[in-house]
Amino acid sequence: MTDELLVVRAQLGERDAFAGLVREWHEPVHAFVRRMLGPGAADDVAQEVWLAVVRGLPRLKDPARFAPWLFSIARRAVTNRLRAEYARPAAPGPGPEPDIGDAVVDRALVAAGLAGVPVLERELLILFYLQDLSLETCAEICGVPVGTVKSRLSRGRRLLRTSLAQKGHHA
Amino acid sequence: MNADDMLHRLAAPLSPARRLVTVVTLLGGLGGATVAGTLWATEPALPPATQAAFAAMVAIGLGWCGWAVWVLTRRTPLFARDRVVAGWLGLAASSLLAAFVTAVTISRDRLAPAALGMAAVLLAAALINLIRARSHRAALLRRKRELGGPR
Missing domain, CATH: 1.10.1740.10 (RNA polymerase sigma factor, region 2, helix turn helix motif)
Structure with missing residues (x-):
């Protein structure tokens, strides 16, 4: 149903x-x-x-x-x-927007490193990678343009890698 | 916490009995205020203490009515089926009120335009509410059939 x-x-x-x-x-x-x-x-x-x-x-x-x-x-x-x-200003953008389709992120790794990622990026990593919601749906939920979702996801992945590296994982 | 635990926690706001009690409180408050207001308006030369008592009864009735409206709009809004049931209850209650107000004004041979007007407005509002509730439910039932839902 x-x-x-x-x-x-x-x-x-x-x-x-x-x-x-x-x-x-x-x-x-x-x-x-x-x-x-x-x-x-x-x-x-x-x-x-x-x-x-x-x-x-x-x-x-x-x-x-x-x-x-x-x-x-x-x-x-x-x-x-x-x-x-949430009231804290977002970190500066990483430059050119990434191609989300090429990004391969292991779900277990995302879940393991989330605690070290700021809330604005963390919520999108969860919605996009762990809940499998589309970019458009993520944008609707967060009330921001799709471009902002892409840049936050890119920044989130970077911060996630840093967080995982600090914990001894290799993303 | 799993889904069944959550459903257990949501049992009270989902309870149809609670919705029905709130609707009955709304109608009771409105009805009580209208009855008291009609008697007040059609009774000649009341002493100040009696007038104050009627005013208090009207205020209490409207107070309960306001509380029920708040609950139904903010806390436990009605689903389509509840709205139709509430619509019929509202129509029945407002018809009784209109009959009561008319009977009182005829028996006392004293016209109370405010009370009659109020009864007419309530009756019209109840009728419109019922029509809208039935139409909303019919639209949802149509959509349910289109989506292949069980009968």
Whole structure:
């Protein structure tokens, strides 16, 4: 059953469809929150996210865009917890934009080195490499142009390599 | 925490009974305020203490009504099926209110344009709300069929 169908059924008031959405998307949301905030706050923030979903789902205009909408809510919840870190100015860009298609990044390595990457780059590394969301969807979730997503991903990979090197990995 | 734990935590905001109680509170508050307001408006020469009591009853009714509106818009918005049920309840309650207000004004032979106007507005709003709720649900049901959803 597609997400859109589950969302439409949930909007109609079918509780088993809402349960289906939670079963399908809880782990990705929890993983995103956990990787952004650490395991300590992950349960409570994930609950905040799902409460916001319950409140907002009846008004969701485009059920086909459930995933970006869900991650926008998750990002907002994370932003509220990391307001100080998000307020820091972004580091200067790395120069020419990279070709994302050529970038081969090991998912396990990304997960291992994320803690050492600043939040603006970390959230995109998680969304793009670990949640397999498209550049356009990442841009929609973060509210920035696709070009900014590309440059942040490039900078994120560089910072990730540095972080992994410090931990003794070879990326 | 796994998905089932999360569903357990969400049981209260997802409870249909909670939504129904909130809708009934909304209608009860609105109905109570309208009834008290109608009696107040159609009763001649009330002493100040009685007028104050009617004013308090109207305020309490509107207070409950405001709380329920806040809950339904901010805390637990209604799903399509809930909206249709709430729409029918609203239409039934506003019809009863309109009948009550009309009966009171006829029996006391004292015209209360504000109360009659309020009852008419509530009846019209309830009817429009029900039509919109049914149309929204019908659109979602159509989309569900297009997507091959179960009947």
